[in-house]
Amino acid sequence: MSNQLSFFPDVDEKQIRSIVVKELKLFRALKIQQLNKQELDERGITINIFPKLYDNDREKEMKVLHMERALNNLDCIERQIIEKKYLDIERQNDINIYLDLCLQKTAYYEKKKQAIFMIAHCLNII
Numbered sequence: 001m002s003n004q005l006s007f008f009p010d011v012d013e014k015q016i017r018s019i020v021v022k023e024l025k026l027f028r029a030l031k032i033q034q035l036n037k038q039e040l041d042e043r044g045i046t047i048n049i050f051p052k053l054y055d056n057d058r059e060k061e062m063k064v065l066h067m068e069r070a071l072n073n074l075d076c077i078e079r080q081i082i083e084k085k086y087l088d089i090e091r092q093n094d095i096n097i098y099l100d101l102c103l104q105k106t107a108y109y110e111k112k113k114q115a116i117f118m119i120a121h122c123l124n125i126i
Contacts, residue, residue: 011126013113019125020116024086027067030060070122077101078115081108 037057040049071079084097092100098108120126 016120016126017116020119020123021086023063023067023123023125024082024119027064028087030064033060034064066123067119070119073122074115074118077103078111078118081112082115082119085112 040046071082074082080101081097084092084100085094094108094112098105101108103111117126
């Protein structure tokens with residue numbers, strides 16, 4: 001098997017998972033930020049009501065858009081795993097998630113890994 005040709009370089013799974021999880025957590029915050037900005041716009045408030053250190057709203061909007069596309073590219077089970085594990089306000093542990101989804105432990109971890117890698121590919125992380 002080690003003699004097989006691969007079109008993809010070897011990747012560090014832990015590093016990829018770490019980056020994707022960090023981006024998922026940031027995505028949660030950016031979604032709230034967008035809702036807050038929308039609420040201010042709807043009420044005609046054009047100034048920042050909190051201090052703002054950086055003016056990078058466009059980049060943040062693009063991050064949200066790209067992450068939403070990546071999440072929409074997942075199958076139903078993969079998306080549920082990612083939402084329950086990383087996007088819900090109350091973070092759940094893996095055991096509760098795979099029991100809630102009626103998955104076997106092995107199938108759960110395989111789906112979770114596939115979801116993380118799919119998000120990484122969609123976001124051009126790998």
